[in-house]
Amino acid sequence: MKKLTQAIILGALGLGAQHVHAATISKSLCVGSLSKTLYGTSTTGKSVTFWGYSDCGGGGMGGMGGGTATVPGPIMEIGVNDTLNISFSPMGMMTMEGAPYNGHTIHLHGADVQTMEDGVPETNGNMVMGDTYTWTPSAGHEGSYMYHCHVHTVKHLEMGMYSAIIVRPKNASGAFLNQLNANTTTAYDYSQNYILSTVDPAYHTASGDSVVFADYNPSYFLMTGKEGKSTAAPAMTLAAAKGKKVAFRLVGLHSTNATFQIKNGSGVAQPFTVYIRDGRTLPTAKTVTSLDLSPGQRADLITTLPTTSSTWYPQITYKKLRANTDGTYPAYATVYGKVTF
Amino acid sequence: MYKSFALIGLTLTLFGVTESAFAATQNFTLYINAGTLPITGNGGATLNVWGYGTTAVPVVPAPQLTVNEGDTVNITVINNHNINHNFIIKNVTTDTSAIAAGASKNYSFTAPAAGSYVYSDTLDSNVNREMGLYGAMIVKPTDGSQTAWIGGPAYDHENVWVVSEMDKPRWNDIAAAGFVVDTATYKPNYFMINGLGGFDAMMDMDTMIMGTLNTKSLVRIVNAGQFSHSLHFHGNHFQVLSINGVRQPTPFEQWDTINVPPMSTAEVLYSINQTGHYPMHVHTAQAEGANGVYLNGAATMIDMQ
Numbered sequence A: 001m002k003k004l005t006q007a008i009i010l011g012a013l014g015l016g017a018q019h020v021h022a023a024t025i026s027k028s029l030c031v032g033s034l035s036k037t038l039y040g041t042s043t044t045g046k047s048v049t050f051w052g053y054s055d056c057g058g059g060g061m062g063g064m065g066g067g068t069a070t071v072p073g074p075i076m077e078i079g080v081n082d083t084l085n086i087s088f089s090p091m092g093m094m095t096m097e098g099a100p101y102n103g104h105t106i107h108l109h110g111a112d113v114q115t116m117e118d119g120v121p122e123t124n125g126n127m128v129m130g131d132t133y134t135w136t137p138s139a140g141h142e143g144s145y146m147y148h149c150h151v152h153t154v155k156h157l158e159m160g161m162y163s164a165i166i167v168r169p170k171n172a173s174g175a176f177l178n179q180l181n182a183n184t185t186t187a188y189d190y191s192q193n194y195i196l197s198t199v200d201p202a203y204h205t206a207s208g209d210s211v212v213f214a215d216y217n218p219s220y221f222l223m224t225g226k227e228g229k230s231t232a233a234p235a236m237t238l239a240a241a242k243g244k245k246v247a248f249r250l251v252g253l254h255s256t257n258a259t260f261q262i263k264n265g266s267g268v269a270q271p272f273t274v275y276i277r278d279g280r281t282l283p284t285a286k287t288v289t290s291l292d293l294s295p296g297q298r299a300d301l302i303t304t305l306p307t308t309s310s311t312w313y314p315q316i317t318y319k320k321l322r323a324n325t326d327g328t329y330p331a332y333a334t335v336y337g338k339v340t341f
Numbered sequence B: 001m002y003k004s005f006a007l008i009g010l011t012l013t014l015f016g017v018t019e020s021a022f023a024a025t026q027n028f029t030l031y032i033n034a035g036t037l038p039i040t041g042n043g044g045a046t047l048n049v050w051g052y053g054t055t056a057v058p059v060v061p062a063p064q065l066t067v068n069e070g071d072t073v074n075i076t077v078i079n080n081h082n083i084n085h086n087f088i089i090k091n092v093t094t095d096t097s098a099i100a101a102g103a104s105k106n107y108s109f110t111a112p113a114a115g116s117y118v119y120s121d122t123l124d125s126n127v128n129r130e131m132g133l134y135g136a137m138i139v140k141p142t143d144g145s146q147t148a149w150i151g152g153p154a155y156d157h158e159n160v161w162v163v164s165e166m167d168k169p170r171w172n173d174i175a176a177a178g179f180v181v182d183t184a185t186y187k188p189n190y191f192m193i194n195g196l197g198g199f200d201a202m203m204d205m206d207t208m209i210m211g212t213l214n215t216k217s218l219v220r221i222v223n224a225g226q227f228s229h230s231l232h233f234h235g236n237h238f239q240v241l242s243i244n245g246v247r248q249p250t251p252f253e254q255w256d257t258i259n260v261p262p263m264s265t266a267e268v269l270y271s272i273n274q275t276g277h278y279p280m281h282v283h284t285a286q287a288e289g290a291n292g293v294y295l296n297g298a299a300t301m302i303d304m305q
Helices: A006-013 A201-205 B010-015 B168-176
Strands: A024-038 A046-055 A076-079 A083-089 A107-109 A131-135 A143-148 A162-168 A190-199 A220-223 A236-239 A245-252 A257-264 A272-277 A280-288 A298-304 A311-319 A331-340 B025-038 B046-053 B065-068 B072-079 B104-110 B115-120 B134-140 B157-166 B190-193 B209-211 B216-223 B229-233 B238-243 B257-260 B264-271 B276-282 B299-304
Touching (some): A143 A298, A220 A311, B046 B168, B065 B072, B115 B264, B157 B168, B157 B229, B216 B257
Parallel strands (some): A076 A162, A236 A331, B065 B134, B157 B216
Antiparallel strands (some): A107 A143, A143 A162, A272 A298, B229 B257, B229 B276, B238 B264
8 A cells, every 4th residue: 555655745844855865666576486495404305385576577567477486585675765665466376375364465574664554464454465565764774674475474474475675875866875874884895685584394385274383393494595504505605805894684584593603714703793683773883793683683784804815604503492401592504605705 | 361469559659759769568479279271262272281370270471470679578379289389580589499289488588670570480390380380570660650760761551471382282281180291392382472372462451562652662571481582563663671681771772573582581662653553473483373373372462543
């Protein structure tokens, strides 16, 4: 549903015009099915069916049938004060559950939009067969957000219906700034989106109010859709220059505990500075060597690469929700990224 | 259902003071018994529980103990159940010894700093706690103000959320029948806020965040379960006031999702800054359901009017 955007209100008041180059960004999203071959601790791959969002804007007719679905779905970047208009067409028999969990929505997680934009069928009138979603992030709301289906979330999110929305600062000409927020101390040279997710294949074949959904046993662990089980086969790679700054945007679409670290080739955890959590700049940036990210959370952080060539391994360790008797949380698996410089 | 039984310190109202503490004496009696906890609606079941109660009927979570900072608190716990139990307010009381079946024990202490605390039975490798022996103690500031602590952030409404889970087939059914639980395996199939499945918690006036525009709700989150719980609020971000009793520096950080590990607490301030209806739910897959039935798990509503 459309709403009065803040940009319109500001414009009517004649405010904010001196520095705001508010753009309207229109996206058409559809849903499709796909399969991934995942390995986990096995040497034999298993084909797991996913549902994913696709960018179907090129297909005309609201994009019916266009685009190729991916997991995660298209990552959308918008500027502060821009208006994001998503036109969503969820039709497709391959990606539907039966009633009452038929259809799909888009929940703009962290956007704090009006109820009618929130994508929760239980509160917004059950428009699960197609809708529009509008959001205009305000200044100060730079950072990482996520979107996911909010129909029978326990199933549909697990199926892969998720991705990230990155809200970026802009300069006076309306171009994106390579910094996390309006403060130049958050400037970076490179950025990577690490989307955390976990896969319990039993959830992918069950449907409805099945007892399967009472017990979560993930066997595959992803970083932006890939397994990345070792430093030799990382899920994400970046070739950077020495001494430069790399921003990581962590987006928590997993269903377990998780810890992010950046380790050097000797396994020593390197410092990074967290500037933003959940789309809000921290009053005091925090420099740490480890950050826990729970399901639904996001963090935007920067690390500075050394001035001598080497390789670092940013990594996510997925952990159980229940601690051992000694209070530590047993790990399921670690998924690796790689930065060479 | 969740009930509080705060005793009002008469000295405060008699003298009408705000600046100094007239510590009152607060006396509570809790009885330990076996009972049941019904989770209503689809997926629901009647769970066998053990609990603390102010009568012979135990409640889960246990009665909320509400006191003022500096009060003298006397708690008598009477064990009318057939096995050993104990009573510990985490970070407050230290006596971990058992109360034998049929026996009782007195606990006296001076109410600590304003905030949210969790109490439980710590015996038998979490079995006694899992069975329902847990609750919250809320300590209010001495000046009678609606603030998280003296000089701290003010609020208009207050919610206490005791979050927990139960594994009916492997823990509750086994322990209630007098058998030994295999504590290595824990696969909870019921997830609750204030002992309620989502279908009830989304309509429970004490659990829901309800408020009119420009009011603020102080939400006290107590995780009495064994899983970490990641609570996501729709509609607005919240300010993180305290984590496990540690008051956070100002200005407070603003998040929309907070992880509350087992046996820890968090206090957040949620501002009603628009109108609408929004869910608040744990963002972890299986925690949203009752034995797999969607939304009858750890979820409630935010009603902004």
